[in-house]
Amino acid sequence: MSDLLKELYQEIILDHGKTPRNFGECEPFNKSADGHNPLCGDKVHLTLMVDDQGIIKDIKFTGVGCAISIASTSLMTQSLKGKSLDYANSLFQDFSNLITGKGDKLDLIGEEDSLYSLKGVGAFPMRVKCATLSWHAFKSAIND
Amino acid sequence: MEQQDLKSNIRADFPALNKKILKNDLIYFDTAASAQKPLIVINELSDFYSKHYSNVSRGVHTLCVEATFKYEDARKKIQKFINAKSENEIIFTKNATESINLIAQTYCKKYLKPDDEIILSVMEHHSNLLPWFFLRDNYGIVLKFINIDADGNLDLEHFESLITKKTKLVAVTHLSNVFGTITDNKLVEISRANNLHILLDGCQSISHIKVDVQELDCDFYVFSGHKIYGPSGIGVLYGKEDLLDELPPFLGGGGMINEVSLDGATYASLPNKFEAGTPPLVEAYGLGVAIDYVQNIGMEKIELYEKMLTEYADEKMSKLDFVNTYSKSNKKTSIISFNLDDIHAHEVASFLDVEGIAVRAGHHCCQPLMKILDVVATSRISFGVYNTKSEIDYFVDALVKCKNFFSVK
Numbered sequence: 127m128s129d130l131l132k133e134l135y136q137e138i139i140l141d142h143g144k145t146p147r148n149f150g151e152c153e154p155f156n157k158s159a160d161g162h163n164p165l166c167g168d169k170v171h172l173t174l175m176v177d178d179q180g181i182i183k184d185i186k187f188t189g190v191g192c193a194i195s196i197a198s199t200s201l202m203t204q205s206l207k208g209k210s211l212d213y214a215n216s217l218f219q220d221f222s223n224l225i226t227g228k229g230d231k232l233d234l235i236g237e238e239d240s241l242y243s244l245k246g247v248g249a250f251p252m253r254v255k256c257a258t259l260s261w262h263a264f265k266s267a268i269n270d
Numbered sequence: 271m272e273q274q275d276l277k278s279n280i281r282a283d284f285p286a287l288n289k290k291i292l293k294n295d296l297i298y299f300d301t302a303a304s305a306q307k308p309l310i311v312i313n314e315l316s317d318f319y320s321k322h323y324s325n326v327s328r329g330v331h332t333l334c335v336e337a338t339f340k341y342e343d344a345r346k347k348i349q350k351f352i353n354a355k356s357e358n359e360i361i362f363t364k365n366a367t368e369s370i371n372l373i374a375q376t377y378c379k380k381y382l383k384p385d386d387e388i389i390l391s392v393m394e395h396h397s398n399l400l401p402w403f404f405l406r407d408n409y410g411i412v413l414k415f416i417n418i419d420a421d422g423n424l425d426l427e428h429f430e431s432l433i434t435k436k437t438k439l440v441a442v443t444h445l446s447n448v449f450g451t452i453t454d455n456k457l458v459e460i461s462r463a464n465n466l467h468i469l470l471d472g473c474q475s476i477s478h479i480k481v482d483v484q485e486l487d488c489d490f491y492v493f494s495g496h497k498i499y500g501p502s503g504i505g506v507l508y509g510k511e512d513l514l515d516e517l518p519p520f521l522g523g524g525g526m527i528n529e530v531s532l533d534g535a536t537y538a539s540l541p542n543k544f545e546a547g548t549p550p551l552v553e554a555y556g557l558g559v560a561i562d563y564v565q566n567i568g569m570e571k572i573e574l575y576e577k578m579l580t581e582y583a584d585e586k587m588s589k590l591d592f593v594n595t596y597s598k599s600n601k602k603t604s605i606i607s608f609n610l611d612d613i614h615a616h617e618v619a620s621f622l623d624v625e626g627i628a629v630r631a632g633h634h635c636c637q638p639l640m641k642i643l644d645v646v647a648t649s650r651i652s653f654g655v656y657n658t659k660s661e662i663d664y665f666v667d668a669l670v671k672c673k674n675f676f677s678v679k
Contacts, residue, residue: 164528164538165327252330252338 133246134253135193138201143193148203152184157270161189161263163255168195172263180211192256198244199260205238211268217241218261224248225257271574273658276567283308283563284656294626297661302447302474302605302652303630305499307560314559315501318552326551327525327542341551344558345541351561352491353482354508358540361507361514362554366473367397369492369507370441372544373469374401376517381438381467384410389432389440389466391416391424392642395447396635398471402441416442418642421599422449426456433460439467444491445475448634448650449597450580450605452479458487467513473497477654478576478604480569483508495553499654500560504553507544514540521546564655572655576604579653579662586666592673596643607634607648610669613676615647621672622649627665 155173162169168191175184185203189196206214216234221241223229227248235241247257273280281287286306289296298306318340324333326341345360354360363369382388388402392415405411414432417425424442440461445452452475461468469490475481477498483491490513495504509517519526519537523546528536537543564572580603587593587608596607610618619631630650633640640647651665 162528250330251335 130246130249134250136243136246138240138243139193139197142197142200146187146196146200148186148200148207149188150186151188152186155184155186157267159263159267159270161259161266163191163195163259165255166192168192168256168259170195170199170260170263172199172260172267174264174267176211176268182206182209182211182214187260189260191259194244194247194253194256195259198257201240201244202260202264205241206264214264214268218265221261222258225254271571271578273575276571276575276655280567281656281658283310285309285312287656291626291628292624294624297627297657297664299651299653299657299661299665300628300630301477301497301654301657302650304496304502305477305654306656307501308499308563310563311499311501311556311559315552315556318555323552325548337551340555340558341549344554347558347561348506351481351565352476352508353484355484356511359508359511359514361509361541361544362549363492363505363507363544364503364550365496365505366471366492366494367401367505369490369505370398370469370471371401372507372520373441373490373492373509373517374405376520377439377467378405378409378411380517382409382411385412385436387412387414387434387437389414389416389429389437389442391418391442393418393422393424393446393448393636393639394441394443395471395473396637397473398441398443399638412436415638418449421602422446422451422597423599423601424451424453424457426454426460429457430460433464433466437464437466439469441469442471443474444470444472444481445478445603445605447474447605448607448636448639448648449599450474450602450652451597451599452601452603454601455486462487474605477564477572479573489513495557495560498557498560499563500557501553503550504557506557511540514544519543519546523547525549567655573603575655576653579657579659580604580606582659583651583653583662583665586662587669590666590669590673593669596648604654605650605652607650609645609648610673610676613672615649617676618649618669618672621675622665622668625664625668625671627668 152173152175155175157174160171170187170189172187177183185206187199220232220235225247244257247253284306322336324337326338345357348360349357406413416429419425468488470488472491472493476493489510491508493506496502526538526543526546528538592611594609615631619629622629632647
């Protein structure tokens, strides 16, 4: 297996792809959104419980997709749970930079080092959408 | 301004100019019909097919990535070239004709009801008439036509007098393919004041004058790639994003969907919504290369140079008493239509062809306009960056020869 593929399919990705964390629907939830990638058919349904202070008390998802998209969603829910929406927005920016190779300001990624495991996506430009699908769904959920 | 001010040895960029017609050097005065291609465009098409070719957007493999990036990169280049706000406002079509048909059909579905009115002009190319005729024939839409003055400018007072409460859209040429006249931006001001949507047919303006769609403030602007030194088979539709967003899809197929079941479908967002099926991807890329080419020269310079050529030709032709030109307007560029006394345009064109000069003769896809000018046909010369004053000298001498040849008969 090439280094690029090893980098793409790190063990943590395969693990989260097969056994996603926070899979299901928040009960109750006050924010939700659907993400869909028409190019490959990947889908994600995201539900969140956000309190008055803008803290994400709970976040869960259901969906179908490739290992990258499921693992990325699973890792996203782990890194966002308990965090503020401001933090989440900055983290999204950092994450986008990381996987598109533009990353020079990755302060927050350091705190969520599991997200580093998706860095290898950058070598496969057509897969960037797989990794960002759930983040875009998150954006539209909180902007709803 | 001289040709070397554009770019040194610019004629060497165009291999077609090496062609001999019989024993004469080719003088290509038919850019308004289609422009010749610079070598860089020709080579890049071949390079794309040889090294980067695959379908776009639908795969994850390396060639697909390369092809997709080249295709989307062309969209960005066009966006910047005409100063659109967003890439989503640039839709690839096969030509300007398809772009206008797209707007006519989808705009009608969204906004028009029987007896609503659309304003065109009497000097439109058939491609900006027929798509609207279909609406008149099939949906009872009323068409009205702006008159022109003696020099081929739109009569804007007449335009204003045509507007009623039922008028929804005005669709006119931005630069006449018969007269070379440039549409006064007052047309847009009048349209805005009356809440009309505006479509400008940019087929001729795109390669001759600097186009800034935000400054023009039109709602739609269309052009064909082949007239700006790009490949055939690629056209562009620019539309303001909020308007394009509201319009229903045009052609259905792959690539324009969000989700499909056997009961129906939802559609992709812009620009994909209007790009059903495998697009002319290599041609789109080639258009991007052509746009790089003209931008490296600079549209301002091209505009000045071609205006100079037009004035030079006008001046020389006006000295021949057997030549009638059809516009004395000083607001024109790059195109001159003319007739020689008593000699049909086809005879003129054939005579000039043997001399090595390619001109257009016929109705220029403007039959209604020919009727108004009371001619069957005209000859037309049109210029591009590769033309020179000495070519015009040679052409004017050939007109004299032509006149003499047919006078003897």
